[in-house]
Amino acid sequence: QVQLVESGGGLVQPGGSLRLSCVTSGSIFSRYVMGWYRQAPGKQRELVAALTRGGYTNYAAAVKGRFTISRDNAKNTVYLQMNDLKPEDTAVYYCNAAPLIATMMTYWGQGTQVTVSS
Numbered sequence: 001q002v003q004l005v006e007s008g009g010g011l012v013q014p015g016g017s018l019r020l021s022c023v024t025s026g027s028i029f030s031r032y033v034m035g036w037y038r039q040a041p042g043k044q045r046e047l048v049a050a051l052t053r054g055g056y057t058n059y060a061a062a063v064k065g066r067f068t069i070s071r072d073n074a075k076n077t078v079y080l081q082m083n084d085l086k087p088e089d090t091a092v093y094y095c096n097a098a099p100l101i102a103t104m105m106t107y108w109g110q111g112t113q114v115t116v117s118s
Contacts, residue, residue, distance in 0.1 A: 001025070001105075001107075002024065002025055002026070002028055002032070002097055002105075002107040003024070003025035003107070004022055004023070004024055004025075004095040004096075004097060004107055004108065004109035004110075005022065005023045005095075005109055005110070006020060006021065006022050006093065006094065006095045006109040006110065006111060006112040007020070007021050007023075007112060008020040008021050008112060009092075009093060009112030009113045009114045009115075010113075010114070010115070011115045011117065012085055012114070012115070012116055013085075013116070013117070013118055014085060014086055014087060014116055014117075014118060015084055015085065016085050016116070017081070017082060017083045017084075017085065018082045018085065018114060019079055019080070019081050019082070020036065020079065020080040020082065020093055020095075020112060020114075021077055021078070021079055022034070022036075022077060022078040022079070022080075022095030022109055023075070023076060023077050024076045024077070024078070024097065025076075026076060027073070027076055028076070028097060029053050029071060029073060029076075030053050031053075031099060031100055031101075032053075032097040032098055032099055032100065032107075033050055033051070033052050033053070033097075033098045033100065034050065034051045034069070034071065034078045034095070034096070034097055034098075035047060035048075035049060035050040035051070035069075035095075035096040035097075035098065036048040036049045036050075036069060036078075036080045036093055036094070036095060036096070037093070037094045037096055038089075038091035038092065038093045038094065038114075039091055039092050039094070039111075040090060040091040040092075043091075045094070046060060047060060048060050048063055048067065048080070048093070049063065049067055049068075049069035049080060050069065051069045051070070051071060051078065053100075057069055062088070063082075063089070066082065066083050066084045066085075067080060067081065067082050067083070068080070068081040068083075069081075078095060080093070082114070085114075085116045086116060087116045087117060088116075089114060089116050090114060090115050090116050090117070091113075091114060092111040092112065092113050092114075093111065093112050093113075093114055094108055094109050094110075094111045095108070095109035096108055096109075
């Protein structure tokens with residue numbers, strides 16, 4: 001079973017930066033598309049950024065130009081660098097691993113809280 005553990009969330013002022021980390025249970029990047037999702041209270045969980053095994057990225061329009069998803073293969077870790085944070089970025093952020101084989105399970109981390117406030 002794949003395990004995902006997020007860290008790096010916290011309280012930051014508008015305009016500040018945070019880097020989230022997602023440590024996986026093994027070398028899975030060749031078999032899964034990695035992503036970051038977020039969910040604010042009362043709202044639907046939404047895709048923030050995705051990273052394929054080939055290194056291609058996709059971002060939600062609301063974060064494009066401010067957030068960057070990346071990975072360190074040696075550390076089995078996916079990162080989300082968040083710059084110029086805005087109050088509307090406040091949410092619980094979840095790491096996601098979506099399998100390339102459709103019959104396999106999708107995995108989620110436990111989530112890490114990001115709060116952007118003065």
